[in-house]
Amino acid sequence: MVIDIRTRRAGKERDPAIPDGPDPLLRTVYGEILRDERLDQDRTLDDVARAVGMSKQYLSEVERGRKEPSSEMLHSVCDALGLPIEHLLTRAVRRITASRRIATRGSAGTPRVQLLAA
Template sequence: MSKSKVGKTVESLGDYLREQRVSAQLSLRQLAEQAGVSNPYLSQIERGLRRPSAEVLQQLAKALRISAEQLYVQAGIVSPDATEARSVELAILGDPELSERHKQSLLDVYQAFRSSSPTTTPLVDPPAAVVVPDQGHQPIEGEQHG
């Protein structure tokens, strides 16, 4: 596995999960059972070979009795710095109507917009409303006049 940014994030997530599991005095098998994931899958997450979905992270956090938000940060899903960004990201992740694929797509787009938008751009006044002069009532076809 290459040592890309994602790889390092996943490895640090695995280390963090292992640390949390050990401090909770749970075996790999016990945590997997409580979180509703397979033992081999959890092992792969801890070793940095798999990147779990936000839903799996939420299940692991619940089983470990820790903040799901902290796992999202460790996994690189949620920004650790900006509070406003974090609340938007958490809202996306918490939406039960969205699939995991849609959640990830929305997060990618949101993060792309945040990274490309300059923070010093002054707010621009919105364009003035366009006023259309009243041209009288035009009868609609089939309308009855009374």
């Protein structure tokens, strides 16, 4: 719930930090994790795509969650990043679990309330 203290009324404004609707697609979560890992290593799309043997356009689509890579392709990208596949899976579970918690409760386990001030 959002309470706007300027008008003292509850509203239904959406907080962009809280997911709206169903859980994110698994391909979206995988893509975010792969992109984060690549950027943490200061590597380019081109560098990783060449190491895997795919186009950088395809890798970009995977990172943005627009393409659903095969398990073999995920394994190849993970290998190129030095990221064990089980770490990708574990991190995906953590992100989905965290997004569910945030969507239903605040960090202290209480209903989430946001105050807006002028």
